[in-house]
Amino acid sequence: MKSETLPGTASFEAVLAEHGWAGLHATRLEIFQMNLGRLCNMACRHCHVDAGPDRTDQMMSRETIDNCLTALDRTEAHTVDLTGGAPELNPHFRDLVDEAISRGKHVLDRCNLSILLVPRFADLPEWLAERGVEVVGSLPHHRRRNTDALRGDGAYARSIEALRRLNAAGYGRGDPRRRLTLVSNPAGAFLAGKQCALEPEWKAALARDHGVTFDALIALNNMPIGRFLAWLQESGNLSGYLERLLGAFNPVTIAGLMCRNTISIGWDGSIHDCDFNQVLAIPAESPAGKVPHVRDFDPVHFQQRRIRTARHCFGCTAGAGSSCGGALAD
């Protein structure tokens, strides 16, 4: 469902204007984000991508990956952000990581953690560690209840075991070349907590309860799109959640919104301002007026584009804000 059909009257662009912003425009491109496909070994209830084990038809091809690498070479992006689905399930994942590392890029693997327990990926913690890949692992909550509520029974236990394996490979122990970041999402129609307050609590709790460690916590709001939107509608929480996002609008978050320093490439090579727009099939602004494709990437135009917004953008500006890098304000 497109966010334009959601109830409520506030326009994101109008609220931006109230705070002195004449639309959103790009800043220096820093993050080259690639969605390697929607195939996933999990089917989390909050997944905005609607990923799952049945999404075998939407996988980034080797040709598109090569197009991405060509485009990457035409940018100054310092980070390659690999997402999915489970990006590791793309058959070209390891080749792509090696290509990005050979270009001197910082690589992020947005990992659902449980994939590391699949036997054929058992070597992945060591493999990633050898290359200095940052693992950004999804863990909705540091306790079982809210994690299993979003990810299914047993997901918490599997995640903890995956963290143990990452720790054994040197991750999460303060080594900048083996950085382990956890991502928390609320298990319901409420905003994410303040990550600066949550991080010490999470570190203490996971160390005390399971003897596992990590380096940093990112706390993100759930966007009212995809499976989470369907749940909001079914549970009668949609209006209340949208009011909560609108009421918590924080203008301090605008300057650091991820869409401003990111290019988001869909599994099919389409170019978007962020992966939420990608899911909603909102392409980045294109001079030809057609869906821009990474094989035709024009870095000059991309840098000058106006970012396309819709109502779901209030999810990134609520409270402390949310970006792929975490909160945007104290």
Next chain:
Amino acid sequence: MAGYYHPEQLGKFAEIAEGHPQLAEQFFAYYASVFAEGALTGREKALIALAVAHAVQCPYCIDAYSQACLEHGADLEQMTEALHVAVAIRGGASLVHGVQMLEHVRKTGM
């Protein structure tokens, strides 16, 4: 309007200033200071508020601080433990009065 409690009234709390703006302003400033991070964290204060909300049986406060606890990263188990603190104190407050009963019985009985 039938009944006394209406959830939408929580969102109109600030309108209480209509009858006496100065007192309302002072109250809300004090309230904000109380819930600011201090020697206790915002999460700890939200859990205390949730427990007190049940003790004073304020439905507005229960809604507000259930949400606040969730947004401070608490889960149902932690919130329920906070609730039981209120329950224990309320129960204990009744039970400890039993000592008065006991002493009365001891004094007047044979």
